[in-house]
Amino acid sequence: SYELTQPPSVSVSPRQTARITCSGDALPRQYSYWYQQKPGQAPILVIYKDSERPSGIPERFSGSSSGTTVTLTISGVQAEDEADYYCQSADSSGTWVFGGGTKLTVL
């Protein structure tokens, strides 16, 4: 079955830049989406279609794509950005797939 691979954890100091990667063979052909999830809450979409930002999401969140890897970048990380982040895409049949999630720790 199709898999998306994320690092389990990323740590960054406040005001620094955090980069979270997601790798998958179909990513050159399928859009990626990024979700932020804080404890006890439903996920929130922070990036869609590789690099677009939903209304209300701070500008410090951005997305990019290169080959089989997509990257979520958080510039000027704030304490409130500490959360789990999941990439999501689709396989060749359009079935959703989630990455394993990355825990972002703000030091």
Place this chain on the structure above:
Amino acid sequence: QVQLVQSGTEVKKPGASVKVSCKASGYTFTNYGISWVRQAPGQGLEWMGWISAYNGNTDYAQRFQGRVTMTTDTSTTTAYMELRSLRSDDTAIYFCARDPCSGNTCSSYWGQGTLVTVSS
């Protein structure tokens, strides 16, 4: 505003079935599909399947085929997910999520989650 409100906590015994509801409001129900995603304690997100609220077409993740049924009731704008033959590893929070995109823009529309505990 778009809202998805899910039914409450469930406790079930192994082998039983559970049916979780997701009441939608604030948009034209039949214009969007609904996905179901679950999250076991301390684990990541797992997509279970999708249903079109327009015509009831479904797409289930292979690992749930034969054990899950997703339906919608357009008269009450409610989506349902039934999972049968429950096992202890089905203990999880179950979320419904509306198709996020309308035209070229997307946003986040998820229910609050329903905790299902499977225990003897």
